[in-house]
Amino acid sequence: MPLALPASSARSILRRVIGAGLRAADPASALLKCVHRAGHRLQVGHRRYDLRFFDRVVVVGAGKASVRMAQALERVLGPYLDGGLIVVKTGHRLPTKRVTVIEAGHPIPDRAGLEAAKQLCARAAELGPRDLLIVLLSGGASSLIPAPVDGVSLADKQKLTQLLLRSGAAIQEVNAVRKHLSTIKGGRLAEATRARIVTLILSDVIGDELTAIGSGPTTPDPSTYREAIAIMKRRRIWMKAPASIRRHLERGDRGDVSETPKPGAARFRRVQHEIIGNNEMTLVAAAQAAQRAGLRTVLFSTPLVGEAAQAGKTFASLAARLSEGNGIVRRPYCLVAGGETTVTVTGRGTGGRAQEFAVAAAGEISGLHKTWVAAIGTDGTDGPTDVAGAVVSGSTLDQAKRNGLNLRRALTQHNAYPALRALKSHIVTGPTGTNVNDLYLLLAL
Ligand SMILES: Nc1ncnc2c1ncn2[C@@H]1O[C@H](COP(=O)(O)OP(=O)(O)O)[C@@H](O)[C@H]1O
Numbered sequence: 001m002p003l004a005l006p007a008s009s010a011r012s013i014l015r016r017v018i019g020a021g022l023r024a025a026d027p028a029s030a031l032l033k034c035v036h037r038a039g040h041r042l043q044v045g046h047r048r049y050d051l052r053f054f055d056r057v058v059v060v061g062a063g064k065a066s067v068r069m070a071q072a073l074e075r076v077l078g079p080y081l082d083g084g085l086i087v088v089k090t091g092h093r094l095p096t097k098r099v100t101v102i103e104a105g106h107p108i109p110d111r112a113g114l115e116a117a118k119q120l121c122a123r124a125a126e127l128g129p130r131d132l133l134i135v136l137l138s139g140g141a142s143s144l145i146p147a148p149v150d151g152v153s154l155a156d157k158q159k160l161t162q163l164l165l166r167s168g169a170a171i172q173e174v175n176a177v178r179k180h181l182s183t184i185k186g187g188r189l190a191e192a193t194r195a196r197i198v199t200l201i202l203s204d205v206i207g208d209e210l211t212a213i214g215s216g217p218t219t220p221d222p223s224t225y226r227e228a229i230a231i232m233k234r235r236r237i238w239m240k241a242p243a244s245i246r247r248h249l250e251r252g253d254r255g256d257v258s259e260t261p262k263p264g265a266a267r268f269r270r271v272q273h274e275i276i277g278n279n280e281m282t283l284v285a286a287a288q289a290a291q292r293a294g295l296r297t298v299l300f301s302t303p304l305v306g307e308a309a310q311a312g313k314t315f316a317s318l319a320a321r322l323s324e325g326n327g328i329v330r331r332p333y334c335l336v337a338g339g340e341t342t343v344t345v346t347g348r349g350t351g352g353r354a355q356e357f358a359v360a361a362a363g364e365i366s367g368l369h370k371t372w373v374a375a376i377g378t379d380g381t382d383g384p385t386d387v388a389g390a391v392v393s394g395s396t397l398d399q400a401k402r403n404g405l406n407l408r409r410a411l412t413q414h415n416a417y418p419a420l421r422a423l424k425s426h427i428v429t430g431p432t433g434t435n436v437n438d439l440y441l442l443l444a445l
């Protein structure tokens, strides 16, 4: 995978560590570890299926990593696969043999996604009890297959998505709302088909909650209309949301429209869910690569979450603490952490959570020699930008000042992108084909 990193003495180490982390998260390899076939016998995790029993085996799916998963599944199933369709983010297409790939908008849903979602639902709905539906799910699915309930338009959903994503809400909150406005999310896809279902999931939600990843189209949903309304009010977007959306959620709360299927519902007995990989794959491989590079390596078991700038500051502050000699890790070292932060976006700036994390970290490590912090989104696109993240060093703040760049303002205006670009601090990977949250590194040589 080509990595364009800014020049620095740490360049080759960062390249190796990040490269190893991204390679380890390859969705195809992850799927091949979980799904095996010998003749007509299919093994998925601990479950076995006799493919002779099924009239048809169809795959549907959505998410940034779904195309690599589909490629691997085609290899495993060979002639047993009757085709299907998956939806990926525009620009993430890769060649497939039997599975149709549709590109659609992310993070804001678009018309292509709406049409794709219709096709996907129709494909699932035509299947019967003697068919097997394999669902490939990864982060991004919620936006890629919008299926708004009656009375809510695509434009309304686009507006709501914009509001939710900028509100600082955690993904569980965002998706609790989305699940109550959809005919596909929150277990509705499972309800719409009579086929046996196997859902293979590459998780981009810390904690791997099935109901949160891609809004759990084949998972029962414990959340309620009432909670969705409370979340929107707490995040101060209720009054800004389109009237059609408020109306639908209020009707749901009164019991005038049906709730999403709840845990315990009989339908889900014929659904198998398998998490094929998550953030940890990347972290472990990155840590191993750092060790191989001769660095003392610490892998954080606690994910970094919360506001990106705060998380960046806290993570980077460890460098100063360790350099004062208070710590137990001596140079050269590499701290490896994962997680997924959020940004409460105000204004019209351009950036993403990894870039914001890096800018905040730059302030914290300023003046420390041979010290770097890198933050990257494993999918290769940080926020609505064309970069994966950024790397900053102990001299980044000075360099910014010399160039007349105000990093503090870049943070308050959520405008990290232009500053990092001017500083040549961006990490560019292009679409990586995977999506397992973020990777954060603190490197001191
Ligand atoms: N100007 C900005 N500065 C910082 N973060 C932003 C900005 N604009 C959007 N974001 C963040 O980008 C996130 C969406 O980015 P994306 O990388 O696509 O997320 P995901 O990987 O979860 O799909 C939003 O949650 C929002 O917080």
Ligand SMILES: O=C(O)[C@@H](CO)OP(=O)(O)O
Binding pocket: 107, 138, 139, 140, 141, 142, 143, 171, 175, 204, 205, 212, 213, 214, 215
């Ligand atoms: O699809 C989704 O619901 C989320 C979480 O899985 O992914 P993303 O944040 O990438 O849109």
